[in-house]
Structures are given as C-alpha cells and as structure tokens.
Amino acid sequence: xxxxxxxxxxxxxxxxxxxxxxxxxxxxxxxxxxxxxxxxxxxxxxxxxxxxxxxxxxxxxxxxxxxxxxxxxxxxxxxxxxxxxxxxxxxxxxxxxxxxxxxxxxxxxxxxxxxxxxxxxxxxxxxxxxxxxxxxxxxxxxxxxxxxxxxxxxxxxxxxxxxxxxxxxxxxxxxxxxxxxxxxxxxxxxxxxxxxxxxxxxxxxxxxxxxxxxxxxxxxxxxxxxxxxxxxxxxxxxxxxxxxxxxxxxxxxxxxxxxxxxxxxxxxxxxxxxxxxxxxxxxxxxxxxxxxxxxxxxxxxxxxxxxxxxxxxxxxxxxxxxxxxxxxxxxxxxxxxxxxxxxxxxxxxxxxxxxxxxxx
Ligand code: NAD
Ligand code: GLY
Numbered sequence: 001x002x003x004x005x006x007x008x009x010x011x012x013x014x015x016x017x018x019x020x021x022x023x024x025x026x027x028x029x030x031x032x033x034x035x036x037x038x039x040x041x042x043x044x045x046x047x048x049x050x051x052x053x054x055x056x057x058x059x060x061x062x063x064x065x066x067x068x069x070x071x072x073x074x075x076x077x078x079x080x081x082x083x084x085x086x087x088x089x090x091x092x093x094x095x096x097x098x099x100x101x102x103x104x105x106x107x108x109x110x111x112x113x114x115x116x117x118x119x120x121x122x123x124x125x126x127x128x129x130x131x132x133x134x135x136x137x138x139x140x141x142x143x144x145x146x147x148x149x150x151x152x153x154x155x156x157x158x159x160x161x162x163x164x165x166x167x168x169x170x171x172x173x174x175x176x177x178x179x180x181x182x183x184x185x186x187x188x189x190x191x192x193x194x195x196x197x198x199x200x201x202x203x204x205x206x207x208x209x210x211x212x213x214x215x216x217x218x219x220x221x222x223x224x225x226x227x228x229x230x231x232x233x234x235x236x237x238x239x240x241x242x243x244x245x246x247x248x249x250x251x252x253x254x255x256x257x258x259x260x261x262x263x264x265x266x267x268x269x270x271x272x273x274x275x276x277x278x279x280x281x282x283x284x285x286x287x288x289x290x291x292x293x294x295x296x297x298x299x300x301x302x303x304x305x306x307x308x309x310x311x312x313x314x315x316x317x318x319x320x321x322x323x324x325x326x327x328x329x330x331x332x333x334x335x336x337x338x339x340x341x342x343x344x345x346x347x348x349x350x351x352x353x354x355x356x357x358x359x360x
Pocket of ligand 1: 136
C-alpha cells in the first residue's frame, strides 16, 4: 500500500492507495469518531462493492447505515442530496456519525456536500471507485451539486479525514469510464508534470488494459500532484485553478448538452484540446505541441473535438464559470507542455476561433 499525505495542518489526511483495501476495516477505524457510519453509494456501485466494505466494518463492531442513491450525473442535484439527509435523519445519525462515500465523483461530491452541512458538519471519508475519483475528485475537499444553469455551482470546501483508493474496484469499471478518468490523469502531465506525461505516453496501453501496477503508479502520481496543489492553495485563490485545464470549455459542453450526455472526463478532454488550440493562437504553444495534446487524448480513446453548440453558446455557458472575475473569463492555458498558467487576457475573437477550430 502507498500513502500520500495532504498537508493541511490540523486537517491533514492520508490517501491510501493499493489493492484489497476495501476489506480492511482497520484502515478506516482510526478515522471514525464513533463506531457509527453512514455509507453512501449508488445503485450501480453498491451491488458490486458495498458488501465488502460494510461487512468488514460490521465485523469490526461498527454500526452501518446504508444510503443508496440513483446513479448518474443527471442526479447530482437537490433532490438526491435530500435523499442523503432523509437517510441520515431517518436512521437518527448523530453529529459524530462518519459519512463514507463509496463511488465515483458524483457520489463523492454529493456525500461530501451532505457531510459538510448535516448538523453543521460531520466527519467524512472518501472511498473512490472510479479512476477519475481516485486521481482527482476524492482529494482536496471540493464538494458540490449541479444547477440547471451551471455545473457544480452549489457546494462547499470540506476535506475528508481519509481517502481510501482501492484500485481493485477499477476492474469492474466500464471501458468508457476508464477513458474518462484518463482525461484527468493526462491533465496533471500537461499542467505541471512533464515527466509523468512522458510516462503516460509510454504506458497508456498498460493503463487502458488496467494493469494493476500501472494503475497504482498513475493514481499515486496524480495524488502527489493534487496533494501538493491543494496544500498550497486549498480554496483556489490561485494555483489550484490550474487543475481546471479544459474544464471551462468542458463544463460548457456538459451544461450545453444536458448533464450526463457526455461524461465529465470526455468534456474535459475536448476542453483541453480547445485550451491547447487557444494557447497556440496566443503564441504559447507550437502546432506540434497542440498535435501532441490531441494525440495523447486520441490514444486514450477520448474526444478531441467538442459538439457544435456554436461559439456564442459556448461563450455564454463559459461565463457561468466559477473562475469568472469581474465578468472576465479566466482560462487555464499552456505556456509550453507541462506548464499551465491562469490567463484572463485572451481576446474574445481568439477564444471563439479556438472553439470553432475544435468543434464538429
Ligand atoms: P460517476 O461518479 O458518475 O461514475 C461513473 C459511472 O461509473 C457511474 O455510473 C458509476 O455508478 C459507475 N461506477 C463507479 N464506480 C464503479 C465501479 N468500481 N465499477 C463499475 N461502475 C462504477 O463519475 P466520475 O467520473 O467518477 O465523476 C465525475 C464527477 O466528478 C463529476 O460530477 C465531476 O464534476 C466531479 N468531479 C469533482 C472533482 C472534485 O474535485 N470534487 C474533480 C473532478 C470531477
Ligand atoms: N478538480 C479540480 C480541483 O479539485 O480543484
């Protein structure tokens, strides 16, 4: 088992990465406040992985309340959030009850948000079961639900006490979800870890084939990158925004098409290519750099162009981005491969041209 620490002073926590972790209650018990937990999952993940974790906890003397949500991004909303509160209140969960999220980013973001406000905040643990959640969403404390007008618009920063990433769970993921997760993996290489990008270029097939060693290495390397960024800028006053490469364009795709039509990682992939194209138009990348960005996403089986919503509609949707400041779009661009920057000076015409060049 590998451990990566998120250094947040009195709220610091470990990320444990390895195989066979779900059945090891002793890994969780030190992080529970009392011997009572609410295990939040969904109707797809629960039948696959819940029993292992719940049985291990029960055998260790922990009382487990199970809360099962409907599956999918389309349910990342107020109604589903309320189902968590219904479950917590119905079982008389207390302020000391630990909420454990077992699932992908949707379950993790919603259970984390519920934990942040149930009785004004209860202990929270992430047990991510998708590649995307293990490399990104379970770490760093961003929690949220969607609003019809925008992605992740309602939420809170609320750190877990522990992240338990059992890479065995990735063996049951659909291929499309593995590919979507790779978009966030590639992101770390593009914004801040060129040697990792080179490793990915050499080992992508092993990851796509779910080689256990390659998966553990990639999850650990991404978590090291994310932990460094989060420790330096927990609430995204600056550097943390770099983790949003491709996301402003991508969120426009997700909102514009309707949540769940494209997977989050798919939208981020097309968005990263748009960001690279814009970077080249502003003189920060070469044509062959853009080709390199396109190629790694293509090899991962990800979309490298967006749906043709029309540049105006993209811009309208992008204006809902949380990074918008004083009405100005702030985008994550690349000043060379491996070096992300926050940029708010791109002329609107260039942004529109980059979108048009990557649509259809
Ligand atoms: P997801 O949670 O919808 O999971 C993808 C699908 O895989 C779902 O159908 C899920 O039920 C299923 N699934 C999960 N684990 C499985 C397993 N082991 N075997 C089989 N099926 C399994 O999607 P995701 O890609 O994990 O997360 C995307 C969400 O994460 C988006 O809402 C995005 O906004 C959010 N996100 C949050 C952060 C953050 O920092 N909080 C970062 C990136 C993304
Ligand atoms: N996924 C972006 C962040 O955690 O900041």
